[in-house]
Amino acid sequence: MSLALTVDGVPYEVPDVPGNANLADVLRHHLGLTATKDACYEGRCGSCSVLLGGVLVTSCTVLAADVTEPVVTAAGVGDVAGPSDVQRALVEAGGVQCGFCIPGMVMAATDLLARNPDPTEDDVRRGLAGNLCRCTGYGRIVEAVLTAARGRAST
Amino acid sequence: MAHADDPVLLAGGTDLMVAVNGRRRNPGTFVSLRHAADLTGLSADVDTVRIGAMTSYAELAARPPELATLPMLADLAGRLGTPAQRNAGTIGGGVGSARWNGDAIAALVALGARLDLVTATGSRELAIEDWLDRERRGGTDVLRSILVRVPTGPQVWLRVAERATAAEASATCALVVDVQRRTVRCVIGSVARSPIRALAAEALLTDALDWTRPVAGAALCRDFGRAVRREVVARTTYRVGAEHRRHLAGVLAGRALTRALGEAATAQGIA
Numbered sequence: 363m364s365l366a367l368t369v370d371g372v373p374y375e376v377p378d379v380p381g382n383a384n385l386a387d388v389l390r391h392h393l394g395l396t397a398t399k400d401a402c403y404e405g406r407c408g409s410c411s412v413l414l415g416g417v418l419v420t421s422c423t424v425l426a427a428d429v430t431e432p433v434v435t436a437a438g439v440g441d442v443a444g445p446s447d448v449q450r451a452l453v454e455a456g457g458v459q460c461g462f463c464i465p466g467m468v469m470a471a472t473d474l475l476a477r478n479p480d481p482t483e484d485d486v487r488r489g490l491a492g493n494l495c496r497c498t499g500y501g502r503i504v505e506a507v508l509t510a511a512r513g514r515a516s517t
Numbered sequence: 518m519a520h521a522d523d524p525v526l527l528a529g530g531t532d533l534m535v536a537v538n539g540r541r542r543n544p545g546t547f548v549s550l551r552h553a554a555d556l557t558g559l560s561a562d563v564d565t566v567r568i569g570a571m572t573s574y575a576e577l578a579a580r581p582p583e584l585a586t587l588p589m590l591a592d593l594a595g596r597l598g599t600p601a602q603r604n605a606g607t608i609g610g611g612v613g614s615a616r617w618n619g620d621a622i623a624a625l626v627a628l629g630a631r632l633d634l635v636t637a638t639g640s641r642e643l644a645i646e647d648w649l650d651r652e653r654r655g656g657t658d659v660l661r662s663i664l665v666r667v668p669t670g671p672q673v674w675l676r677v678a679e680r681a682t683a684a685e686a687s688a689t690c691a692l693v694v695d696v697q698r699r700t701v702r703c704v705i706g707s708v709a710r711s712p713i714r715a716l717a718a719e720a721l722l723t724d725a726l727d728w729t730r731p732v733a734g735a736a737l738c739r740d741f742g743r744a745v746r747r748e749v750v751a752r753t754t755y756r757v758g759a760e761h762r763r764h765l766a767g768v769l770a771g772r773a774l775t776r777a778l779g780e781a782a783t784a785q786g787i788a
Contacts, residue, residue: 381545381546381547382537382544384534384537384538403538403539404535404538404539405531405534405535405598405599405602405605405683406599406683408599411601417604417605418600418601419601419604419605420599420601420602420605422534422538423530423531423535423538423602423605424530424605425527425530425534425537425547425549427547428527428530428547428549428551470600474600488600489600491599491600491681491682491683492598492599492600492601492602492682492683493599494683
């Protein structure tokens with residue numbers, strides 16, 4: 363089947379998509395948009411997190427054919443030339459080691475700060491609870507999100 | 518939410534898409550319920566709350582005013598899965614997939630929920646316990662909403678899992694005490710193929726309580742937990758053994774009663 367998707371503000375026509383394909387596979391394998399990672403395919407690890415119509419979801423558990431809202435990935439939040447405050451804080455805090463989980467972390471943190479601009483550490487840990495990192499032990503990631511929140515409060 | 522394999526109803530995807538990704542299911546046709554207006558929204562009257570099947574767990578966890586009389590469901594919705602799963606997952610989807618370790622099912626059984634089903638010729642209501650019996654479901658029925666008669670007493674839902682997030686529960690306990698009707702419902706989830714109502718323990722508690730001032734002392738809470746443990750027939754999975762699940766069920770039930778009707782709880786006017 364052919365799908366019409368808007369990803370990071372860019373409209374796409376995606377031909378030859380299997381009817382049961384999930385959104386993560388379409389982003390990565392049909393569109394070549396590899397900012398979104400794929401790992402567990404069970405919605406548990408959070409590496410494929412995106413915003414769908416402004417709502418945080420794991421794209422591996424979203425039926426691509428059911429998508430009508432705009433999709434925002436970590437590449438749409440910011441890039442190397444113009445990182446978002448969350449992305450910059452992650453780099454500066456040393457929150458990025460192997461980096462595989464980071465696009466999902468960026469999406470979960472971006473969603474959290476949009477809903478709760480003044481989170482406690484506990485709020486951040488709960489907000490990121492669906493995103494697994496096997497490298498950092500989370501401390502610096504949490505610190506980065508709190509730093510980003512403080513930065514927003516001071517501007 | 519109908520159990521016919523093809524076409525299959527898509528009500529969030531947090532269960533179904535996992536099965537599709539794992540090639541355990543391969544539907545030829547998906548019917549998305551995301552935009553079905555009849556299946557959304559909550560309403561409440563004097564004694565009944567109606568929850569649209571497509572209400573997400575995140576919506577329930579936000580404690581909308583219609584859910585004020587069912588705090589157990591809001592607690593549950595805020596604790597299951599991950600933030601993304603709570604955004605996508607729906608309570609109707611949870612009922613429809615009826616996974617043996619789905620968190621919502623046991624709580625809804627404890628609340629005595631009834632299901633409002635749209636059938637090929639009209640509609641019908643079915644007790645959730647009957648829905649769990651596949652023979653009685655009706656292959657083409659679609660779950661429109663969940664109806665819960667509000668209990669007049671404490672409701673407690675407890676869960677234990679290997680980790681707080683994104684891990685199936687090793688056991689859950691939902692305890693609902695209806696003081697006005699003098700009934701107790703205690704349901705253990707995530708230990709067997711279907712939720713287990715601890716009927717003997719319920720009877721023990723119903724007989725033991727002074728219903729004019731229902732307070733459960735430490736001995737009664739302990740005995741209640743032991744009675745629940747005796748009733749539970751649990752399954753072993755590769756991480757959690759049957760005996761451990763039975764132990765957890767008893768501990769959770771004792772704690773649930775302490776929280777619901779223990780001396781400290783009743784002194785604070787919770788009950």
